[in-house]
Amino acid sequence: MRALLNWWGALVGLLLILTGGLLQPAMPWWSPQAGxxxxxxPITAQVPALLLTALVCGPRSGMLAAVAYLSLGLSVIPVFQEGGGLAYLQQPSFGYLAGFIPAAWLCGRLAKQPGMDSLEHLTGTACLGVLTIQLCGLLNLGLGSLARRWGESLPQLLxxxxxxxxxxxxxxxxxxGVMARLLRPLLLVNR
Incomplete structure (x- = not known):
């Protein structure tokens, strides 16, 4: 039964990530001149979708969703920001996408720990997931710069x-963090 839930969570997570790649979040803003x-x-909603999947469904579902997303993108389906295919491995942004896998595992694993149901813990765990993605991306940019793979300078890429x-x-x-805090009890997430 648990394996079936992991697959369903992964499928829902994959759909969230795919949809999130099409959505550009906006922030409410007020100014005296414009109201x-x-x-x-300047981002899409795919990273939050991945992190939400891991926080709510756990590390296996999050990782399966991330692997499925990368597999779709590296095949002929252009789900990444700038297309898809194996040539995408040479893009400067691929390291950030590869970081989805360890970020999903880390967030899901930490969210399973006892006492991790508070809003602060879930938000902090999501922040750690973002930092994991950033570290993987920075590692890819650094190695690519050493190999002179990119046309732009490393500071501009950073x-x-x-x-x-x-x-x-x-x-x-x-x-x-707020969405995970609301969804976990509704979906009877056993932590």
């Missing part, structure tokens, strides 16, 4: 792929 509006964040999306990703960790 109330929304400001688009700004584009790490520093620009990081504040928005950490902000969305708060949303992920």
């Amino acid at each position: 109330f509006g929304f400001h688009d964040l 700004i584009t792929y790490s520093l620009m999306p990081l504040p928005a990703q950490l902000l969305l960790c708060c949303v992920v």
Whole structure:
């Protein structure tokens, strides 16, 4: 029964990640000149979807969803931001995508620990997941720069792929923490 739940969680997680890749989150904003509006964040919702899957469904479901997403993207289905296929392994952003797997495992594993149902713990765990993705991406950028694989300079790549999306990703960790806190009891997540 547990294996079936892992597969269902992975399937739902994969669908969330695929859908999240199509959505650009926005933040409510108010200014005296323009009034109330929304400001688009410079990321998609796929990282929060992955982290939510791991926090709610556990490490196996999160990792299965991440592996399925990477498998789809590395095949001929263009689900990644800039397309797909095996050539995507040469993109500077691939390290961040590869980081989905350890991030899902870490978040899911930490969320299974006793006493991890508080909003603070779930949000902090989501932040650790983002940092795991960032570390994997930074490692890929560093190794690619040493091999002279990228056309851009390493500082420009760091700004584009790490520093620009990081504040928005950490902000969305708060949303992920709230959603996980609400969904875990509803879905009878046994921790």
